[in-house]
Every structure is written in structure tokens, then in C-alpha cells.
Amino acid sequence: MTEMTPTPILEFENVDTYYGNIQVLYDINFKVYPGELVCLLGGNASGKSTTLKTILGVCKIKKGTVKLRNERVNGLPTKKIIARGVAIVPENRRIFPRMTVLENLEMGAYLRSDKNQVKEDIEKIFELFPRLKERINQAGVTLSGGEQQMLAMGRALLSNPDILLMDEPSMGLSPRLVDQQFELIEKVNRQGTTIFMVEQNANMALSIAHRGYVLQTGSIVLTDTAQRLLNNTMMQEAYLGGTEACETSGGTKIP
Amino acid sequence: MNIYLEQLPQQLINGLTLGGVYALIAIGYTMVYGILGMLNFAHGEIYMIGGFTGWWVLHLLTRNNQVIMNSALVISLMIVLAMAVSGLVGILTERFAYRPLRNAPRINLLLSALGVSIFLQNLVLTYQGAKVRVFHIASLIPQDLRVFHVGSTVFSFMRVMVISVTFLLMALLTVVIKKTKVGKAMRATAQDIEAATFMGIDVDRIVVVVFLIGSALGGAAGTMVGLLFTQVDYYVGFQAGLKGFTAAVLGGIGSIYGAMLGGILLGLAESLAVTFLPSAYKDVVAFTILIIILIIRPQGLMGEKIPEKV
Ligand SMILES: Nc1ncnc2c1ncn2[C@@H]1O[C@H](COP(=O)(O)OP(=O)(O)OP(=O)(O)O)[C@@H](O)[C@H]1O
Ligand SMILES: [Mg+2]
Numbered sequence: 001m002t003e004m005t006p007t008p009i010l011e012f013e014n015v016d017t018y019y020g021n022i023q024v025l026y027d028i029n030f031k032v033y034p035g036e037l038v039c040l041l042g043g044n045a046s047g048k049s050t051t052l053k054t055i056l057g058v059c060k061i062k063k064g065t066v067k068l069r070n071e072r073v074n075g076l077p078t079k080k081i082i083a084r085g086v087a088i089v090p091e092n093r094r095i096f097p098r099m100t101v102l103e104n105l106e107m108g109a110y111l112r113s114d115k116n117q118v119k120e121d122i123e124k125i126f127e128l129f130p131r132l133k134e135r136i137n138q139a140g141v142t143l144s145g146g147e148q149q150m151l152a153m154g155r156a157l158l159s160n161p162d163i164l165l166m167d168e169p170s171m172g173l174s175p176r177l178v179d180q181q182f183e184l185i186e187k188v189n190r191q192g193t194t195i196f197m198v199e200q201n202a203n204m205a206l207s208i209a210h211r212g213y214v215l216q217t218g219s220i221v222l223t224d225t226a227q228r229l230l231n232n233t234m235m236q237e238a239y240l241g242g243t244e245a246c247e248t249s250g251g252t253k254i255p
Numbered sequence: 256m257n258i259y260l261e262q263l264p265q266q267l268i269n270g271l272t273l274g275g276v277y278a279l280i281a282i283g284y285t286m287v288y289g290i291l292g293m294l295n296f297a298h299g300e301i302y303m304i305g306g307f308t309g310w311w312v313l314h315l316l317t318r319n320n321q322v323i324m325n326s327a328l329v330i331s332l333m334i335v336l337a338m339a340v341s342g343l344v345g346i347l348t349e350r351f352a353y354r355p356l357r358n359a360p361r362i363n364l365l366l367s368a369l370g371v372s373i374f375l376q377n378l379v380l381t382y383q384g385a386k387v388r389v390f391h392i393a394s395l396i397p398q399d400l401r402v403f404h405v406g407s408t409v410f411s412f413m414r415v416m417v418i419s420v421t422f423l424l425m426a427l428l429t430v431v432i433k434k435t436k437v438g439k440a441m442r443a444t445a446q447d448i449e450a451a452t453f454m455g456i457d458v459d460r461i462v463v464v465v466f467l468i469g470s471a472l473g474g475a476a477g478t479m480v481g482l483l484f485t486q487v488d489y490y491v492g493f494q495a496g497l498k499g500f501t502a503a504v505l506g507g508i509g510s511i512y513g514a515m516l517g518g519i520l521l522g523l524a525e526s527l528a529v530t531f532l533p534s535a536y537k538d539v540v541a542f543t544i545l546i547i548i549l550i551i552r553p554q555g556l557m558g559e560k561i562p563e564k565v
Contacts, residue, residue, distance in 0.1 A: 058452060082455035094450035096443050098559075107443050110436070111455040159455070 007070045009034045009163050009194050010055065015064035015074075017047075017054045024050045026219045028064070032163065032196050037189040039197045039205040039226070042215035048198040049091050051215070052165050055196075056088065057081050068163075083111050085162030089169060091198075093152040097141035101132050104140050104151055108158035118158065125154040128184075146177045153184065157193075164188065166197040170204060182208050206230045214238075259530055264408040266526045272414045272483065274522020275421030279476040280499025281506065281514035282428065283345075283469030289445035289509040290465055291353070293361065296368040298473055299496020300375035301345050305337035305474025306487035307379060310388045312336050317391060326395045330482070334420065337478035338471035344375070345470025346463055354459070372492075379489040390485040417479045424472060425515050432511060437464055445509065473499075494538070501545040507558020516556060 008031040017025035024047050032038045042048050053059040055066060057078045066074040073081050087108070096104050105125060109118040126133035129150040135143060143151060149169065156164055169185060170178045178201070186208045189195045199205035206212055206226040214222040214235065222234065229235050280302055287295045312333045316322055322329050352371045356364050392413070402411045432438040444451040444461045452458055480495070481487045498521065506517025521541060528540040548555060 056453065058449070077457070078452050079455040079457050082453070088453050090450060090453055094447055094453070096446045096450065098446055099439070099442060103439055103442075106439065107451075107454045107456075110440065155454075 006034055008032055008067070009069055010196060011065075011067040011070070012051075012054075013065040013067070015054060015061050015066060017050055017059050017061050019050075019059070023062075024059075024218050025054065025061075028218075028220055030213050030220060030223070032194060034162075034194055035189075035192065036211065037186070037195045037197065037209045039199055039202075039209040039212045040215055041199055041202045041205060041212055041229075043200065045217075046215045047218040048200075048215060049167055050218075052088060052167055052196075052198060055081070055086065055165060079111065082159065085160075086165065087156040087159045087161035087163075088165040089149075089152045089156045089167065091167035091171065093148045095140035095143065095148050095151055095155075098139055100137050100139060101143070101151060102136050104155055105132075105158055108155035111159060121158055121160070125157065129154055145172050146174075146180075149173060149177070149181060153188075157188070161193060163194040163196060166195060168198055168200060170199065170201045178204060202235065203230070261407055262530050264406075266530050267523065268408065268410065268414055268418075270523035270526030271519065272417050272522070273526055274519035275418055275425075276476045276480055276483075276518070277498050277502040277521050278425060278515045278518025279421055279472045280495055281502035281518045282425075282511060283473045284500055284503040285506070285508055285511055285514040286441075286445075286465045286469045288503070289511075290441070290448070290462060291357075291364070293353070293364045293368065294500070295469075296365070296496070297348055297352075297371035297375060298469070298499065299492030299494075300372050300379075301341045301348075301470045301492070302473040302477040302495045302499070303379065303487070303489065303492035304344055304375065305341040305477025306481045306491060307383060307388070307477075308337040308340040308474065309333040309478030309481045310390055310487050313390055313392075313395075317394065320391065321394045329395060330416065333478050333482070334475050337474040339474075341474025341477065342467045342471035345466040345473075348375075349462060349466040354462075372496075376489055376492065383489060385489060387486050387488045390481050390487070392482060392485055413483050417483055420475070420479060424475060428468065428472070428511070431468075437461070441465060498541055501541045504555055505544060505548050507555025510555070510557045510559075513555055513557035520556075 010032040012028045012030050015025055015028040016023060028051065030038075030040075040048055040051060050059055054061055054074075057074065057076055061074050064074075065072050068081070068084050068086070073084065096107060099107070102122070105122050106118070109121070112118055131147055132150055132154060135147065140148065140151065166185065169181050173181060182204055185195060185197065197205060197209065206229055209226040211225050212223065212229045213220050214229070222229070222232070224232065280298070283298050283301070284295060287293060287298070313322075313329065316324055316329050316332070348371050352367045353364060356367055396412050400412055402409050404410070432442060440451065440456045440461055441464065443454065444456060444458055448458060451461075476495070477487070477491075480491075499518070502518040502521045503514050504517070505521055506513025506515070521544065524544060525537050525540045529537050
């Protein structure tokens with residue numbers, strides 16, 4: 001990555017996040033460059049969702065800096081951060097249960113004022129997900145898990161984000177849907193949206209990501225390209241459940 | 256039996272009048288509950304303040320027992336200003352008594368609401384006194400228009416006006432909630448406050464709008480009840496608040512359409528009850544309904560059983 005000179009679209013510098021007095025993130029550093037698909041891997045309660053909420057300003061930090069395109073955003077209200085081109089597909093999708101599919105999508109475009117363009121973009125989402133169009137006036141709560149995932153994705157894309165945050169997109173989906181989901185994420189990324197994805201399913205995530213970071217109890221312990229992380233012994237043992245480590249390429253171990 | 260049937264249309268009219276007013280009050284409870292999960296005990300006082308505002312407008316526009324403007328204009332001014340003043344008081348209570356406690360335990364918020372209720376009552380008591388203010392509506396409506404008869408049913412001008420205005424306001428609210436951006440944001444916030452934040456919705460602003468709308472409707476109800484029953488005093492908010500709360504629970508607290516339905520049903524029930532029971536039992540009806548609903552269908556008629564928010 002040394003040859004990459006553009007400014008990172010997202011950057012954490014020495015970030016400590018707390019819930020009240022309880023520290024959850026310890027000295028987090030990472031960068032995401034424009035066009036990248038980066039994943040943050042880690043087990044339960046390692047602080048993955050907290051990292052995303054820190055980006056959005058929902059969780060407050062006590063130390064460090066969160067930057068979007070080199071500008072400090074920590075301390076700004078969430079809507080200002082969203083307005084700078086961040087969108088999220090939250091953990092468990094968080095569809096508005098008693099709003100229709102269309103209304104859910106409209107909420108994704110809440111900060112946009114180009115009404116007509118929003119209408120066109122909604123049509124594009126329906127082309128991407130014809131299933132949603134069939135259910136346009138159905139309440140969110142009545143959708144299946146897979147359909148809700150599509151809706152959450154469509155809703156997030158409707159803000160035209162520069163960077164899309166995804167919190168465990170594979171959660172609760174059947175293996176077939178997980179495959180579809182990851183294909184879609186890859187496609188969206190190829191079309192130019194930078195993606196920062198949180199996952200427990202390390203194998204799947206690394207199969208589409210460019211780079212990855214590994215989070216353990218609130219600290220980043222490892223970072224490397226996706227390919228090398230897939231082959232890393234430490235990863236194999238801890239997250240990939242594999243035994244046939246090809247080679248023990250080091251990665252960047254972070255003490 | 257016959258006599259009951261004969262009275263039926265009359266009771267329906269009366270019930271709808273009362274029910275519309277209850278519905279307007281219930282909407283304020285239910286909207287605030289829907290977003291903050293709190294019972295705004297001060298809502299009855301917001302209604303009372305609406306009543307006083309209406310009284311003052313009428314009072315200031317009356318000279319020598321004669322209104323100095325067109326009656327329709329006076330009534331409109333009473334309602335609009337009552338909505339404005341109540342809306343403003345609602346926003347202020349949110350800003351100073353509830354917002355600082357947003358992250359505190361729920362019980363603190365409830366106690367604060369109770370405090371606001373007592374504070375507002377005493378504020379009005381201090382500056383307006385304890386005596387009953389009488390709405391002098393005699394000059395507002397010419398004698399020959401005050402009532403008209405259809406068969407044995409008496410339509411009073413005021414009742415027809417109140418029914419029209421309440422239903423108009425509810426229709427307007429429905430349009431706002433369903434069609435406008437801020438209305439959709441209000442629903443989104445009520446359904447999932449964090450997800451709403453993720454969309455870029457400014458939740459604080461939405462809460463302000465909710466207090467504004469809910470309080471304004473409560474204020475309108477206060478003035479209209481003043482016009483109907485021609486009285487207001489510093490304590491009227493207590494009973495009105497209880498009725499509105501009952502209606503909200505009956506409809507399903509958190510549901511706006513539930514509040515409308517609950518209010519109308521409660522009004523009809525009270526009104527029909529006095530056909531069969533001595534009128535002293537009127538208020539007992541509301542609380543009987545409240546208790547029955549809490550026992551057999553705590554989520555109310557239109558409320559959904561939703562697991563506690565995590
Ligand atoms: N609102 C909160 N208040 C206090 N502690 C919290 C809160 N949210 C999360 N935590 C704690 O912070 C830690 C990290 O939580 P987080 O949700 O970020 O984990 P995660 O990696 O996303 O886990 P999962 O894979 O289960 O979603 C956990 O120990 C959790 O209990
Ligand atoms: Mg999580």
C-alpha cells in the first residue's frame with residue numbers, strides 16, 4: 001500500500017472509545033483509501049460495531065482523531081457526518097418495521113434535496129433488487145431476512161455515499177444468500193463505492209476484500225492484504241478454522 | 256327501549272364531540288410516548304393553558320358583552336393562538352425539563368414530568384387565580400343559529416364546529432405523518448431511534464416537532480372544550496389528561512391512529528353510558544375501560560406487541 005498516495009477517505013488515529021467509563025476501543029489506527037474494500041474482522045464483543053458507531057459519531061471518543069478525507073469529524077453530530085458521504089448498513093439491518101419498502105428507501109435519501117434524482121435512483125435500486133419493487137408497499141417487518149438485507153443495502157446506497165459501512169452483512173442469512181450478498185458488495189465496490197465492512201465470517205470477507213484489520217478485545221492486532229491474511233497462521237487458527245496454512249507470511253503484527 | 260333509540264343520534268353527536276377532543280389530547284400523549292417512551296404527565300396542563308389562552312383571546316375581543324369582530328374570526332383566533340401558546344409551552348418543557356434527562360433513567364423523566372405538571376398548575380394559579388373563568392359565548396353566535404333541530408336531535412353550533420375542527424386537525428395530521436418528509440422522519444424515529452440517526456435524521460429536532468404538534472393539538476382541545484362547556488380553571492388539565500391518557504392506552508399507546516380511534520370510542524362510550532346510567536357514572540366509564548384494557552389487551556386496540564427495545 002506504500003505506493004498509494006491519495007488521502008485516505010477514512011482514517012483513525014489513536015482512537016480510544018468508551019461507553020461511560022468502560023473503555024471498548026484501545027488506540028485504534030487504520031486507513032481506508034478511495035475505492036478500497038476493507039474489512040474489519042473480529043469475534044463477538046471485540047468492538048467491531050463500536051468502531052462503526054465511532055465513525056458515525058454515535059459513540060464518543062476520549063482520545064485520538066477520526067478523519068474523513070483528512071478532516072477531523074469526531075465531535076460532529078451524526079447528521080453532519082452522514083452528510084459528508086457516509087452511509088451504513090447496520091447490524092441486524094434495522095429496517096423501519098412499520099414503514100413501507102418505498103418509505104424505507106426514502107429515509108436513506110433523507111439528507112438529499114434533489115427530489116427527482118432520488119426518484120430515479122430509487123428506480124435503479126429496484127432494477128438491482130426486483131424483489132423489492134414487487135414489495136414496494138409492504139411494511140418492512142413483513143420482509144424475509146434476505147429481502148431486509150437488500151432493503152438495508154438499497155437504503156444505504158440511496159444517500160449516494162462515498163464510503164459505505166457494513167456491519168456483519170452475512171448475519172442471519174442462509175449460505176446461498178451470503179454468497180449473493182458478498183457478490184453484491186463486491187459489485188457495489190467495483191462501481192466505485194469505498195466499503196468498510198465489519199465481519200465475523202473472515203473467510204467470506206477476505207475473499208472479496210482488498211485488505212483487512214483484525215480486532216481483538218478492542219485492539220487491532222493484525223493487518224495485511226486480504227490474500228496474505230487468508231494464508232496467515234494466526235488467522236487460520238483464530239478465525240478461519242483452517243489447519244492447512246500454506247505459508248506463514250508475517251503480516252503486520254501489532255503488539 | 257324506544258326512548259333509548261330516540262336518544263341515540265343525540266348521544267352519537269355528543270359522543271363524537273367529546274371523542275374528538277379526547278382524541279386530540281390522546282395524540283399528544285401517544286406521540287411523545289412513541290418517541291421518548293415517557294408519559295408526559297404535564298400534557299393535561301398544556302391542554303389547560305390552551306383553554307386559558309382561548310379564554311383570554313375571547314375576553315380581549317369582547318367589548319360590552321359584544322365580540323368586536325366576525326365570530327368565525329374570533330373562534331379561529333382562539334383556536335390558532337391556543338395552539339401557538341400551548342405548542343410553545345410544550346417545546347419549552349421539552350427543552351428545559353426533559354431533554355437534559357434524555358439519558359437518565361426513565362423514572363427521572365417521569366418525575367420531571369410530574370414536576371412540570373405541578374409547576375404549570377401553580378403558575379396559572381398564581382397569575383390567574385383559582386376562580387373559574389367563564390367563556391361569554393352569548394354574543395359569539397346569534398341566538399337563532401345556536402341550535403338547530405333535525406327530528407328530535409338537537410345540533411348545537413358549537414358541537415358541529417368542534418367535530419369539524421377536530422376531524423380537520425386529525426386529517427391534517429394524517430397527511431403530515433403519511434406524506435411529508437418530517438412526518439416520515441417522525442415515524443422512523445419512533446420506530447427505531449438509532450436507525451433514524453443513521454439516516455441523518457436530527458432526532459432532537461424531531462422531538463421538538465413532536466412536542467410542538469402534540470401540544471398544539473392539546474391546546475386546540477383546551478379551547479374547544481372551553482367553547483363547549485364555557486368554563487376553564489387551573490385544574491381542568493387533570494381530568495382531561497386522564498381522559499386523554501385513557502384514550503391513548505385504549506387505542507394502543509404509541510399509535511397515532513390508535514389515539515384517534517381510542518379517543519372517539521371513549522367519547523362514544525361515555526356518552527352512550529349516560530343514556531343508561533345516571534350521569535354521575537360518566538367518569539367511571541373511562542376508568543373502567545382503562546382497567547379492562549390494561550388487563551385483557553395491554554397493547555391497546557391498535558398497538559402492537561413489540562418486544563422491549565434493546
Ligand atoms: N451501549 C453500550 N453500553 C455499554 N457497553 C457496550 C455498549 N455497546 C457495546 N458495549 C460493549 O462494548 C463491547 C464491544 O461491543 P460491540 O458491539 O462493538 O462488539 P462487536 O464486535 O460488534 O460484537 P458482535 O460481533 O457481537 O456484534 C462489548 O463488550 C459490549 O458489551
Ligand atoms: Mg456488532
